[in-house]
Amino acid sequence: MRPEKHNSRRAISPPKSTPQLPSATTHPNVDAIQRVDRGSELGWRAQLAVPLAALVALAIHLLFSKRAPAVETHSYTLFFYEILGVSAVLSIAQGFWMPLRSWMRHMFPILTAAILLLGLWDIVTFGFQLLPMPYFPGPAAVLRSLINDRVLLLDSTWHSLALLLSGYTVGVLVGLISGVCIGWSTPVRYWGMPLLKVVGPIPATAWIPLAMVVSPSAIVSAAGLIALAVWFPVTMLTASGISNTRASYLDVARTLGAGRAYLIFRVAIPAAVPSIFIGLFMGLGASFLTLVVAESVGVKSGLGWYVSWAQGWAEYGKVYAALIIMAAFFSTIMTLLFKVRDRVLVWQKGVIKW
């Protein structure tokens, strides 16, 4: 009897209860499904924006390149035909390949903007020469330098890499050792910390005059300066990580029968690893700076040397070419360090983000 009564009551006053119930339960689901659909649906913007931008930039370039010798613009024109071809292929492939579609959906605004920016650069420099020459060559000239000087650029990159890695490795090793000692031992902290606080903040490059006198070769002194630049942040952050180890972790380890070696290497150092990585990143930034300065002052090889050498000949196309290589080179190394950190700190996943 009762259920029937309920039913009839519901039938009498439907506007309040019945429409609300389904909307409350189904709407979120529909919403979620729509969101997924939107993510994978084929959008004409994502398909056409990049090829169109490439077309515009190419048209701009072709328009201006008529008045310049073909040698100067040939490779850039070719480069843009390639971009146009690739973007056309991408836009067609989106129709068939799901992963590419969602990737393009995410990337097309920034790709489009980058290509249009190349076009704008072309207009401002090569086209109307609004910026003083020879300091601001057009993209075609930079690309030509990049291609013509590729052997020397590759060689310079290799030298920079060797110098950077040797200096960075030494700096990190010494920094870890001194950081652990300062962080763990009270007497070492008493004597080491003032030294660290006074000497550490001096930029490594400020030691160049001294380094030139003291060391046997420019390469060795540059590696030493890079190591010094890395040593300070690594030491500081390692020491702080070690001395901030939660006392209860050490207490637990002691009640498990741990000796000093276990406390240092299996408790304090693992607990300090997140802090140590901050030091490693800061050290990496400092090492890039020191590398480039050291190379442009004393060392006769590497990207820093290449930049100042090209500047000496007023070949600014080469300067920008080297800058492009540097950007790729340094950001690759930075990315590698991030990957290492993600691997080492897998236990922290979801705990912190930086």
Added chain:
Amino acid sequence: MVALAETEASSLGIREIRKSFPLPDDPLLRRPVLDGISFSLAAGELVSLIGPSGCGKSTLLRLIAGLESPDSGELLIGSEKITQPGAERGLVFQDPNLFPWLTVRRNIQAGLVASGVLREKHHEVDDFMRLVGLETFADAYPHHLSGGMAQRVALARALINHPKVLLLDEPLGALDAFTRMRMQDEVLRLWRARGTTMLLVTHDIDEAIYMSDRIMIMSPRPGRIERIISVALDRPRQRSSPDFLRLRGDILEFVHFAGNAPMENKS
């Protein structure tokens, strides 16, 4: 004879322990925290220590663990004097304090690594993971675990060195009521299975009555043991049996009386 020697070795003797700490604003003055504590635990006994916060329960546990040393008095395990932390005395805190960089399995075997016996006793790690029912979480990291699971790992980690005495510093204090009751049974099961002498610090009078052979009630400033009560209830205990409730009433009354000493003068 051997059995007798073993049981004697895992008894705990506390004699006239005094401990004071320097005041934060005047290091020359020292505030007494423990004032002549004496008691003993028979081997295999489970004894609770209750009392208001600040009465020095945790300090007493840290002294027995060897993490602090007393101003005067003697701490004995069997007939050996306690001078430093050691694997024969396990300690479990309210916070599980799992090493977040180690998986569950590696946390549990930390004690074996620290004592340098991992190779010989490697097989025991699996036994202990089964003992606390966490074998499927062997490769999980601590931040994936719930509070109760984390505390079970902490118990297994503390037990793996086969401690003679297990010191529990409000180990279930941070858990919700349901998990706490389940974990009380869990601890009792471990206690029965391993025969470990246990000293349990707790705020929870029900927990003390439910679990322990004897209850020691401490009073604060400076910490003293006011009274020792034997819990003569059959196990497993019923939390709502008349005897349980009567004992609970007695202790509540006494704690109230001991915790408000000035009131006694007025009435």
